[in-house]
Structure formats: C-alpha cells, structure tokens
Amino acid sequence: MEVAVLSVLAGTVSVLLAVAVLRLLDRRPTGSARPGRGDLLEPRLQPMVFLFRDRRLVDATQPARTLLGRIPAPTDEWDRLLQWIGPRFHDAPARLDQISRLGRIELLGNQGTGSATLRLLAEDLGGGILRLTITDPEAEQAGLVVDSMSQQAMEDELDLLRRALxxxxxxxxxxxxxxxxxxxxxxxxxxxxxxxxxxxxxxxxxxxxxxxxxxxxxxxxxxxxxxxxxxxxxxxxxxxxxxxxxxxxxxxxxxxVRAERSLREFVQTLTKTFADLPIGLAIFDRQRNLQLFNPALIDLTGLPTGFLTARPTLFDLLDKLRELRMVPEPKDFRSWRQQMNNLESAAATGHHVETWSLPGGQTYRVTGRPHPDGAVAFLFEDITSEISLTRKFRADLLLGSHVLDGIEDALVVFAPNGKLLVRNRSYGQLWGDEGETLADALAAWEDRVEAGPGLAALRARLTEKHEGRGDNGVMAGPSGQLLGWSVTGLAGGRQMLRFRASELGQLTKDAEPADADRIDLAGAVGAK
The missing domain is CATH 3.30.450.20 (PAS domain)
Structure with missing residues (x-):
C-alpha cells in the first residue's frame, strides 16, 4: 500500500517539473538560438530588390520577379520596370539616367492611390551594376498579418479588374x-x-x-x-x-458621329426639298407651336417672316391668316373659331382635307396630318388652276353631252372590254337606258326585236373578229321600223355604233307586196 502511494506522488512531481521547464523555455529572450512560438507565426517581409547590369536584369528577389511578371508589355525587364515606376516616381526616369554621376538616388513616391509613400533606392555598385530597392516605409514596422484567404480574394478581384480594363x-x-x-x-x-x-x-x-x-x-x-x-x-x-x-x-x-452626320445630311436634304416645294408646309409640336415652315408658306399666305420665326401658335397663325383674308370668310367669329378647332382636332387624329375658297377668288387645299409625339403638320396648296381646269373640263363634257343629245341618230360607244361609255338621248329613247355593258345591250336588242340576218351581222361585227365583215347593215327596230346601223372604230380600241331610221319606212303586216319584197330583200342582205 505504501509503495503505491509513493509511486503516485513521484509521477505527479515529474509532471509538474516538466511543465515548469517548458514555461522557462518559452520565456527565453528572442536572441536565443531557438526561435519562439511568436517568431514562428510572424511573417518576414522580403524586400523588392532588382539587380541590373547595363540595364539587363541579372538577379531579383521573388517579390520583384512577381512584379515584373504582372506588367503586360512586350519589352525587356528594364522598360517594364520603368513602366511601373514612372507613374509612382515622376522624376525617376530622368534621375536614373544620371545614376552613374550621382552614385546613389533615393526618391519618395507620390501621395495618392496606388503609390502612397513608396521609397525607391537606386545604388550604382560600379562595373555597370545597378541595384534598385523598392520598399514601403509604413509597412516595414507595421507588423501586419494577412490571412491567405483574404490575400487570395484580393488577388482574384485585382486580376478580374485588370482583365476587365x-x-x-x-x-x-x-x-x-x-x-x-x-x-x-x-x-x-x-x-x-x-x-x-x-x-x-x-x-x-x-x-x-x-x-x-x-x-x-x-x-x-x-x-x-x-x-x-x-x-x-x-x-x-x-x-x-x-x-x-x-x-x-x-x-x-x-x-x-456617322449617324449624326447622316441625320444632318438628311435634314439638309429635306430642308432643300421643302424650300423647293410649291406647297406651303407648317409643322407644329404637341403644344401647337410652329417648329418648321418653308418659303412657299410665305409666298402662298403672305405671312411676315418675322411673325413665323417667332414660333407662333397654331391659332395665332390662323387668326393672322384671317386678318390677311387668306381664309374662307366666316359668318361670325364664333363659327370661325369652332371651324378652326375642328380643323386642329381632325388633323391631330387623322388625315384631314379641306378646300378653302378665298375672298380673292383663289382656292386652297389645306391638308392636316398627325406626326409622332402629338405633333401635327399642315400643307397649304394653291389649287386655283386645278379647280379652273376641272370646271372647264366639266363644262366641255356638258357641252359634248348636249351636242350628242341634239343628234337624231341613236349613238352609243363601247370600250374594248365591252363597257358602255357614252350614249345619247336618242339611244335611250330607242332602246332604253338599262344596261352598262355590250352584253346587256345585245340582250336588250334581242329581247325587243325578232332575230334576223341584220341583227346577227351586228352581233358578229361587235363581238367577233371582224376582218372581212361589213361595218354597216340593216335590221328591224323595236317599233317595227327598219334601222340602218353602222360601226366606226375609235382610238384605243373603242367602237361607236350609230342607229338611223332606214329610208324603207315602217315595217308592218299591211305592207304592199312591192314594199314587202323590198323589205325581204333588205333583210336577206343583212349587211352590205
């Protein structure tokens, strides 16, 4: 029993002695041969040193080589290093050219982002050998410790930013x-x-x-x-x-720049085109202020140039036209204002056209068109000559119609496609006004007269190839009379058909034998 107790006490004392010895070893001064635990955790800052001979790199520390490897330039190490040093030490390139005379150069970097308080030491060692040392004075005694994960994250982000730029x-x-x-x-x-x-x-x-x-x-x-x-x-x-x-x-x-130049040239082309247009043009924005006009608007309306360049509103421009008597004479101001409101709203919502008969005898066509973003454009066109020509043409047509109606013969004109173009009053009295085509006319003729050689010859002349066929003949009329017909070719493939009462007189059942023989002879002939 006593032996066991002594054994336990001896073991406990041994453990205590071992712990005490370890603590004494940890408290040894840092100058001892064995490094302490704090020395094992503290990183050593390795300097950035370059050794050049005749500006050719002969040796460098690992941080220095890493720096050169990250400078993208297809040149030698000296130029690559100057590319990195130049932005941080402005006088370095010029001072390094004088190193052989000065022997030693020490420069401080510029204050700012990326070059805060860096120090450059250049030493001429003789024999063309130059040693460059780059240090950060603030970091030498800072005792900074950066974990590997943070360092890796910063390097990845730096690489990403560098590649992006x-x-x-x-x-x-x-x-x-x-x-x-x-x-x-x-x-x-x-x-x-x-x-x-x-x-x-x-x-x-x-x-x-x-x-x-x-x-x-x-x-x-x-x-x-x-x-x-x-x-x-x-x-x-x-x-x-x-x-x-x-x-x-x-x-x-x-x-x-190309797009702006093309747009500018396009606008210049439009401007020249608008300047040469005989139609007056006025474009108003969504607030109905005048933004663009051409010289023809001044020529047509007599509006002063200064008034237009002042960018008047649409209603100011219309009121000015009213003062110049360049709008239809209104019955009263209220109806005039309502008419102009209707013009503006109709032009803003869709294509709108009005004809203005001016007090001076002129006639203008005013067209309103909507533009993008609520803008609206008005076109003023002088159609006085067009209206005069139209009126003259209508008068000529009416005169021609009266002349045709004054002819006793029944006249009708057919187009090459068979459409009925013109017929006079005598034709309507003879055959009626029904039908608008040659087929309708043939059906009306066959319905109102008996078939015979004369009608068959007329049908053949109008519908079939008529080479070798006669252009005139005789046929029975709707009232039993004899009708002489003749077909005349007109320009454009049109055909004019004329019906005239025959000199043989009226065809009746009580006709004398001699007359009947003449009538049968004419019917048998059909066409001359």
Whole structure:
C-alpha cells in the first residue's frame, strides 16, 4: 500500500517539473538560438530588390520577379520596370539616367492611390551594376498579418479588374495636374504603340485633348478626334476628378458621329426639298407651336417672316391668316373659331382635307396630318388652276353631252372590254337606258326585236373578229321600223355604233307586196 502511494506522488512531481521547464523555455529572450512560438507565426517581409547590369536584369528577389511578371508589355525587364515606376516616381526616369554621376538616388513616391509613400533606392555598385530597392516605409514596422484567404480574394478581384480594363474597347488613362499620363489600360497602350514610331517610353504620350473636370460638377464630357495616318476616329471623353489627378474614359463614338452626320445630311436634304416645294408646309409640336415652315408658306399666305420665326401658335397663325383674308370668310367669329378647332382636332387624329375658297377668288387645299409625339403638320396648296381646269373640263363634257343629245341618230360607244361609255338621248329613247355593258345591250336588242340576218351581222361585227365583215347593215327596230346601223372604230380600241331610221319606212303586216319584197330583200342582205 505504501509503495503505491509513493509511486503516485513521484509521477505527479515529474509532471509538474516538466511543465515548469517548458514555461522557462518559452520565456527565453528572442536572441536565443531557438526561435519562439511568436517568431514562428510572424511573417518576414522580403524586400523588392532588382539587380541590373547595363540595364539587363541579372538577379531579383521573388517579390520583384512577381512584379515584373504582372506588367503586360512586350519589352525587356528594364522598360517594364520603368513602366511601373514612372507613374509612382515622376522624376525617376530622368534621375536614373544620371545614376552613374550621382552614385546613389533615393526618391519618395507620390501621395495618392496606388503609390502612397513608396521609397525607391537606386545604388550604382560600379562595373555597370545597378541595384534598385523598392520598399514601403509604413509597412516595414507595421507588423501586419494577412490571412491567405483574404490575400487570395484580393488577388482574384485585382486580376478580374485588370482583365476587365485590358479587354474593354474604350481608352482609359489617368493623368496628373500637369497633364502627364500616369497610367493607361491595354487599349490605350495599343493605340499609342500604333501611333508611335518606336518603342514607348515614359511618360506615355497623350492621345486625346480630354476635357478638364469642373469642381463639384462630377463627370465632364467632351467629344475629341484622333487622327491616325489620315484616318479620323472619334471618342466621347469623360473626365472625373480623383484628388489631384484625373481619370479619363474615351468611348469610341465613330458610329454615333456617322449617324449624326447622316441625320444632318438628311435634314439638309429635306430642308432643300421643302424650300423647293410649291406647297406651303407648317409643322407644329404637341403644344401647337410652329417648329418648321418653308418659303412657299410665305409666298402662298403672305405671312411676315418675322411673325413665323417667332414660333407662333397654331391659332395665332390662323387668326393672322384671317386678318390677311387668306381664309374662307366666316359668318361670325364664333363659327370661325369652332371651324378652326375642328380643323386642329381632325388633323391631330387623322388625315384631314379641306378646300378653302378665298375672298380673292383663289382656292386652297389645306391638308392636316398627325406626326409622332402629338405633333401635327399642315400643307397649304394653291389649287386655283386645278379647280379652273376641272370646271372647264366639266363644262366641255356638258357641252359634248348636249351636242350628242341634239343628234337624231341613236349613238352609243363601247370600250374594248365591252363597257358602255357614252350614249345619247336618242339611244335611250330607242332602246332604253338599262344596261352598262355590250352584253346587256345585245340582250336588250334581242329581247325587243325578232332575230334576223341584220341583227346577227351586228352581233358578229361587235363581238367577233371582224376582218372581212361589213361595218354597216340593216335590221328591224323595236317599233317595227327598219334601222340602218353602222360601226366606226375609235382610238384605243373603242367602237361607236350609230342607229338611223332606214329610208324603207315602217315595217308592218299591211305592207304592199312591192314594199314587202323590198323589205325581204333588205333583210336577206343583212349587211352590205
């Protein structure tokens, strides 16, 4: 029993001693040979150092090589490094050219996004060897610890943003207060390389005359042109202030410029066409203010040019026309106003045409047409000569009708398709006014007279090929009289048929034998 108790006590003492020894080891100073647990967790900041011989890279730390690998440029390491250093240390390219004389150069980076308090140390080691060291003084003693997941997320986002800017078709760059380009995307670099005679240096050339941002106004926009060996390219440049620097975005605008030029040319063509039109044109917007008119409107209405250029309303223009006696004379002002209201509403809802007989004897046709967005257009056309010609034509037609009706012979004219075109009063009295075609006329003739050689010859002459057939003949009339007929060809394939009472007289049942023989002879002949 006593032996067991002693064994337990000995084991407990051993464990306590071991714990005490471990605690003493953890409290050793950091200068001891064995690293502490805190040293194992604290990351070591590796400097960014480049070693060049005659501007050719001979050695570099891992962070330095990683930086060179992320600079997209088809040049050597020295030019790629200057491309990265230039925006962050403005005087670095010029000062590095003097390193052999100065021996040592130390520069601080510009204050701002992406270049906050960086330090560049350049040392000439002799024999053409140059060592460049880039450090961040604020991060050296900060003791920052970044977990791998956050670092990976930031790198992925940075890679996404870099790829997006490099693949965008627009030109993106940043410039300082002295208009020096401090950063540019891949599209800008490609365009600059195409315009450059040799390899690009730093600072990059300015391609466009971009607008200056207005303080407090946000983004400023301006259109700029780029001339590349006679080929003009257009860009919409947007400028946005970022502290003491400016971000520029140039969006290609060639399609917009072509569309605007085509629209401008189209408007000019329309303007010239409207100027040459003999019809007066007036276009009003949805508020019924005059927006467009042509010179013919002034010539037709006598409206003053100053009055039209002042963009009057539709009703002001109509009132002015009323003062100039260029509208139909109204019975009273109320009926005039109602008529103009009806004109405006009818023109706004659909095609509307009115004929104005003016007090001066002129006749105008006023046409109203709706336009998009509630606009309306009015066309004023002088149709005085047209109305006069129409009236004269109608008078000539009436005169011709009276002349035909005064002829004792029955006349009728048929079109090539058989349509009845003209008939006089004697024809209507003889055969009636029914029917509008040759077929209807033939049916009426056969219904009112007995069939005979004369009627058959007339049918054949009008309906069949009449080569070798006679153009006149004799047939029985509807009242028993003998009718002589004759067919005359007119222009356009039309045919005129004339019926005339025959000299043989009336055909009756009580006719004398001698007369009957003459009648039978005429009927047998049919056509001469």
């Amino acid at each position: 490099d693949q965008t078709p627009m030109l993106v760059w940043r410039q300082d207060a002295e208009d020096r380009v401090t950063w540019a995307n891949a599209a800008y670099l490609r365009r600059a390389e195409a315009l450059s005679d040799g390899p690009l240096g730093w600072p990059l050339p300015r391609l466009l005359d971009s607008p200056k941002p207005v303080p407090g106004a946000g983004t400023t926009t301006r259109r700029a042109r780029l001339d590349s060996q006679g080929v003009i390219s257009w860009y919409d440049c947007h400028s946005h202030g970022m502290g003491d620097q400016e971000m520029m975005f140039a969006v290609p605008a060639d399609a917009a």
